[in-house]
Structure formats: structure tokens, C-alpha cells
Amino acid sequence: MTTHAGNRPTRPDPAVSAATGADPHAARNRLVIGILIVSAFVVILNETIMSVALPTLMADLDISAASAQWLTTGFLLTMAVIIPITGFLLQRFHTRQIFLLAMILFTCGTLVAALAPGFAVLLIGRVVQASGTAIMLPLLMTTAMTLVAPAARGRTMGNISIVISVAPAIGPTISGVILSVLSWRFMFILVLPIAVAALVLGAAKIKNVTEPRKVPLDVLSVILSAFAFGGLLYGLSALGEGASHNPAPVPPLVPFAVGVGALVLFILRQGRLARISEPLLDLRAFRTGNFTISIAMIAASSITLFGSLIVLPIYMQSVLGLGTLTTGLLLLPGGLIMGILSPVVGRIYDRIGPTALLIGGSVLVSGSLWAMMAFFRQDTPVFVIPVIHVLLSIGLAMTFTPLFTSSLGSLEPRLYSHGSAILNTVQQVMGGAGTALFVTLLSTGTAAKLAQGAGGVEATAAGVQSAFLAGALISVLAVAAAFFVRKPAAAEGEVLPAGH
Numbered sequence: 001m002t003t004h005a006g007n008r009p010t011r012p013d014p015a016v017s018a019a020t021g022a023d024p025h026a027a028r029n030r031l032v033i034g035i036l037i038v039s040a041f042v043v044i045l046n047e048t049i050m051s052v053a054l055p056t057l058m059a060d061l062d063i064s065a066a067s068a069q070w071l072t073t074g075f076l077l078t079m080a081v082i083i084p085i086t087g088f089l090l091q092r093f094h095t096r097q098i099f100l101l102a103m104i105l106f107t108c109g110t111l112v113a114a115l116a117p118g119f120a121v122l123l124i125g126r127v128v129q130a131s132g133t134a135i136m137l138p139l140l141m142t143t144a145m146t147l148v149a150p151a152a153r154g155r156t157m158g159n160i161s162i163v164i165s166v167a168p169a170i171g172p173t174i175s176g177v178i179l180s181v182l183s184w185r186f187m188f189i190l191v192l193p194i195a196v197a198a199l200v201l202g203a204a205k206i207k208n209v210t211e212p213r214k215v216p217l218d219v220l221s222v223i224l225s226a227f228a229f230g231g232l233l234y235g236l237s238a239l240g241e242g243a244s245h246n247p248a249p250v251p252p253l254v255p256f257a258v259g260v261g262a263l264v265l266f267i268l269r270q271g272r273l274a275r276i277s278e279p280l281l282d283l284r285a286f287r288t289g290n291f292t293i294s295i296a297m298i299a300a301s302s303i304t305l306f307g308s309l310i311v312l313p314i315y316m317q318s319v320l321g322l323g324t325l326t327t328g329l330l331l332l333p334g335g336l337i338m339g340i341l342s343p344v345v346g347r348i349y350d351r352i353g354p355t356a357l358l359i360g361g362s363v364l365v366s367g368s369l370w371a372m373m374a375f376f377r378q379d380t381p382v383f384v385i386p387v388i389h390v391l392l393s394i395g396l397a398m399t400f401t402p403l404f405t406s407s408l409g410s411l412e413p414r415l416y417s418h419g420s421a422i423l424n425t426v427q428q429v430m431g432g433a434g435t436a437l438f439v440t441l442l443s444t445g446t447a448a449k450l451a452q453g454a455g456g457v458e459a460t461a462a463g464v465q466s467a468f469l470a471g472a473l474i475s476v477l478a479v480a481a482a483f484f485v486r487k488p489a490a491a492e493g494e495v496l497p498a499g500h
Contacts, residue, residue, distance in 0.1 A: 028207055029147040033156065035206060036099070036140040039198040040163040042191065043106045043133040047075060048171030048309055050126075052324050053184050060184065061119045068119075071126050073237040076432050078130035080229040083425045084281050085222060086138040090417040091215050094208040098139050103199040106132030110195055114188035125188075134424075137164070141420035145408050150488070151350060157405040158346020162339050164400065164427070168305070169393070170335035172313055176328025218273060221280035224266040231259025233429055236436035281425075282418040285411055291419065293484050294407035295426055297358070300478040301399050302427045303434030304365060304471050308372075308392065311438045315464045316385065319378050319457055330386050334393035341397035346405070353487030354402035361398025362482040366475035368392035373468040378461040399478075402485070409488035438467040 050057075054068045061068075089098055109128030116122035140160060148156045178186050235256025266281075273279040286292050316327045345357060368391045375384060404423070411419045445466030449459035 032095070032206055033140075033144055033147060035198070035202050036136070036143060037159055037163060039099070039103060039202060040136045040140045040160075041167050042194050042198055043102070043129070043136050044163055044167040045171050045174070046110075046129055046191065047079075047133065048072075048168040049175045049187055050075070052172045052175045052313060052328065053179055053187060056179055056184050057119075057122075061122070063119050069237075070123060073234070074123055075126050075130040075133075076237070076428060077230055077233050078127050079134040080233045080425065080428045080432070081226045082131055082134035083138060083421055083428060084225040084229060085421075086135055086424075087281050087418040087421040088215060088217055089135065090138060090142050090421075091213060092217075093212050095139070095143060096202075096206045096208050098135060099202050099206050100199070102132040102135035102139060103195065103202060104132070105129075105135070107192070107195040107199055110188050110192050114185055114192060137424045138417065138420040141404070141408065141423065142417045145416045145420070146413070150409060153409055154346040154349030154401065154405050155343065156346065158343040158349070158401045161342040161346070161397070161401040161404060164404070166335055166339040166342065168309065169338060170332065172309065173328035173332045173335060176324040180323075180325040215278045218269070218277070218280050221266065221269050221273065224262050224269060225280065227262035228259050228266045229263075229425060229429060231255045231257075231262055233259075233432040235259055236429075236432045239436045239440055279418075281421055282415055283422075285415050285419045285422060288410045290410035290486055290488065291407050293481055294403045294410070295423065297362070297399070297478050297481050297485065298403050298407065298423060299426050299430040300474055300481075301365070301396060301403070302430040303437065303474055304369065304392075304478075305396060305434070306431035307434035307438035307467065307471055308369075310435045311442055311464060311467045312385075312389070314442065315376055315461070319376075319461045319464065320380070320382065322382070330382070331389060333386050334389040337390050338393045338397045341394060342401055345398055345401045349402050349405055354406045354485050355483070355487075357398045357402045358482035358485050359479070361395045361402075362475065362479040364391055364395030365399060366395075366472060366479050368395060369468055369472035369475050373465050373472050376461070376464055376468065378457050406485050406488060434471075437470055441467040441470050 050071045057063065057071065058068045106129050109125045109132065112128060113122055113125030116125055140163065144156050144160060175187055178190065235252050238252035238255065267283060270279040270281055270283045274282060274284055312331065313327050316322045316330065349357060368388050371388050407423060408416060408419045442463040446459045446463030449462040454462070
């Protein structure tokens with residue numbers, strides 16, 4: 001019997017028998033997935049590691065806040081543009097080739113950033129870093145879905161959740177600790193040997209676990225996807241910057257409108273290619289209801305996660321007057337809790353499925369956001385912050401793993417590469433949307449309060465409450481959707497038939 005991932009045949013049933021220990025390739029598969037998880041954790045950590053460092057960089061490089069923001073915005077933009085292309089790359093090239101490309105790009109980008117003499121070279125380094133990161137995430141998820149038996153996918157996705165949700169969450173903590181004793185360059189210098197070690201280990205140990213096939217690359221689809229996802233994310237980021245009184249050089253509605261128009265054309269193009277050839281991103285995955293609902297919940301959870309990551313440090317530093325190191329340390333328990341719980345949640349998923357976990361997790365997330373909206377004021381005791389943040393982190397841990405597993409597990413194996421590309425694209429764009437939404441509401445709420453004669457600290461606290469109110473309202477929709485996510489049929493112990 002043979003299964004297919006992204007139309008790429010794998011060796012006979014190593015994925016199915018790996019969970020039982022009967023497969024001679026089981027040890028190899030575990031090693032491949034382990035190396036990919038460690039490597040992906042290192043690369044995705046850099047997505048948010050710059051957030052706390054921006055004031056330091058502004059002073060050291062003599063740049064404006066609007067310019068400094070591009071070190072984060074450029075990273076997210078690059079990922080949004082490249083991730084849709086990974087569906088093609090994962091079908092066309094060997095696992096080892098894709099891994100080496102991703103890690104070489106990331107390592108070179110880290111080196112360039114560490115040695116950057118000025119802002120322009122540092123930005124180039126960040127873009128090269130992001131190129132490797134964008135390739136690594138879909139590679140990890142597609143490889144895991146290909147190699148791991150359905151009955152054991154929850155456990156593996158729990159480990160992957162550490163990469164996708166925990167790494168961004170602890171990025172600000174790590175940068176805060178580094179900046180308290182070292183210069184900003186050490187955010188890259190300390191990562192560089194880890195990246196080199198992962199590259200060398202992967203080059204020595206990663207084996208090809210799938211067979212590539214020749215698929216056409218539709219250049220028009222690539223161009224449309226770049227304008228669509230890049231335009232949407234740039235427009236959202238510019239909206240947030242404009243609300244923060246750092247106006248973008250182009251009005252936010254212009255790139256946003258271009259992004260929406262290009263997205264419509266991209267969807268139409270993929271529909272046509274699905275009928276006559278090979279789409280760049282196979283949107284037929286959305287015909288599976290469980291996948292669609294799960295992706296919608298991932299979108300809501302990404303808005304919550306990334307929005308909170310941007311607003312919480314602002315609240316703690318601008319309202320409560322805490323330093324960067326204290327801010328990072330207070331947010332650390334939540335990140336650690338997510339890391340500890342994600343594999344546990346994965347094992348529970350394998351036993352009971354996603355519904356109970358998602359309902360409980362989404363209720364916790366929603367309750368935490370409502371609590372932030374109600375209790376985060378200028379006189380809030382500091383100990384309240386990690387308590388509520390830990391509850392939020394527990395809820396997110398209970399949410400991400402079941403959603404990753406249920407969404408991709410609901411698809412036919414030939415759609416795994418496309419499904420993982422869709423999932424990661426949605427997470428990046430919605431993460432940008434969450435950042436823009438929270439920052440915009442924070443800024444407008446602050447401005448409204450200042451207009452009423454309030455002081456700066458009181459006004460900022462009011463803006464923070466406005467941002468978390470929006471997150472709380474969005475979280476209610478996620479609670480409703482949680483009741484409709486089901487465990488994929490294949491995860492009940494069925495073996496997918498040959499040719500699927």
C-alpha cells in the first residue's frame with residue numbers, strides 16, 4: 001500500500017506502521033521530524049524577537065520608529081509572500097534539499113544581521129532570515145503529516161505547536177534578557193551557532209522521505225500571491241503604524257485595496273488551474289468543512305496571540321512603568337506553560353479528539369481577554385499580569401494543537417503540502433491583522449482619552465482596554481466555532497486507501 005503527500009509517493013506505509021514500532025524506517029522518521037522541530041523553533045523565534053529591541057535600535061542606528069518597525073514588518077511581509085509558494089516547492093524537491101535551502105537562507109540572514117553596519121543591511125539580513133523561516137514551517141508540517149500515523153498525529157502536532165505558538169511568545173522575553181546585559185547584535189550572534197549546528201546536523205542526518213514530481217510553476221499565480229498577501233499584510237501593518245502616529249509613506253488603504261483585488265484574482269486563477277493544470281495553492285482544501293472551520297479558528301487565535309504580544313509589553317512599560325527585563329520575565333511563565341502543555345494536549349487529542357479541548361481552550365482564551373479588558377488599569381497589581389497571561393497561554397495551548405491536527409488531518413494526503421501552506425499563510429496574515437487591530441484601537445482609544453483631558457498614563461490604559469475588548473469580542477466567535485470541529489475519520493484508526 002502506498003500513500004501520497006502532495007502527489008508525492010512515499011515508501012510503502014512507513015507512516016502508518018511508525019506508530020506501532022514495526023516500521024524499519026520509524027527511527028529515521030523520528031530523527032527527521034525531531035531535527036525539523038528544533039530547526040523550526042530556532043527560525044520562528046526570530047519572528048518576534050525584535051519587538052522589544054526597537055527602541056534600542058532606533059537610538060543605536062539613529063533611525064525613526066517608522067523605519068525600525070520595518071525590521072518586524074519586513075520579516076512578516078517576506079513570509080506572507082513566500083509561504084504560498086512552498087506548496088510547489090514541497091512537491092518539486094526532495095525533503096533534504098528543501099531543508100538545506102531553508103537553513104542556509106536563515107543562517108546567512110542571521111550572519112548578515114549580526115555584522116550589519118547600518119539599518120539597510122540589517123533589514124536585508126531580516127528579509128533573508130524570513131525567507132528561510134517561510135520555507136521551514138510548511139516543510140515541518142507536511143513532513144509530519146506524511147510520516148506520522150493518524151492515531152499518533154496529536155502528539156507530534158503538540159510538539160509542532162511549541163514551534164508555532166511558543167517560539168513567538170517567548171521571543172520578547174529572550175530579547176529583553178539579552179538587551180539588559182548585551183547589545184542588540186547578540187540577538188543574532190547567540191542564534192548563529194545554533195543555526196549552524198542545526199544546518200550541519202540536518203545535512204548529515206536528514207534523509208529524503210518523499211519522492212518529488214515534476215509540477216509546473218504558474219508565474220502569474222506567484223505574482224498575484226505576492227501582491228495579494230504582501231499587499232494585505234503591508235496595508236494592515238501600515239494601518240497600525242499610522243494609528244501609532246508613525247504614518248507610512250503610502251496610505252494604508254492603497255496596498256490593502258491592491259491586496260484584496262489581487263487576492264480575488266489569485267483565487268479565480270487557482271480555480272481555473274485546478275481544472276486544467278496544477279494550482280500554485282490548491283484551494284480545494286476548503287471544500288472540506290472541518291478544515292475550513294479549523295482554519296477560521298486558527299485565524300481568530302492568531303489575532304489574539306499576536307495582538308496580545310504587541311499590546312502587553314506596551315501596557316507593562318508605558319502604564320505600569322516596568323523595564324524591558326521585568327516585562328520579559330513576567331511574560332515568560334505563559335510561554336513556558338504553552339511549551340509544557342502542548343505535547344500533553346497532543347496526547348489527550350489522540351485519545352479523545354479535539355472538541356472538548358477546543359471548547360475548554362477557547363473559553364479560557366475568551367475569559368482571559370475579558371479579564372484583561374476589565375482589570376488591566378494603571379493601578380493593577382503587577383502579580384495579576386502573569387496570572388491572567390498564564391490562563392491565556394493555557395487556553396492557546398489547548399487550542400492550537402487540536403486545530404493544527406484536525407485541519408490537516410481532514411485533508412486527503414495529496415493536499416497536505418497545500419493545506420500546510422494555507423494554514424501558515426492564514427496565521428501570518430491574521431497575525432499581522434491582530435497586530436494592526438490591537439495597535440490601532442490602542443492608539444485611537446488613547447487619543448480619545450487625551451482629548452477628554454486625561455493624563456498620558458490614564459489615556460494609554462484606556463487604549464489598552466479598547467484593544468483587549470476587540471480581542472475579547474473576536475474570541476466569542478472562536479468559542480462558537482469550537483463546537484463544530486471534529487476528529488478526522490482517518491484519526492480513528494482508519495488507514496487511508498492507496499491513491500489518496
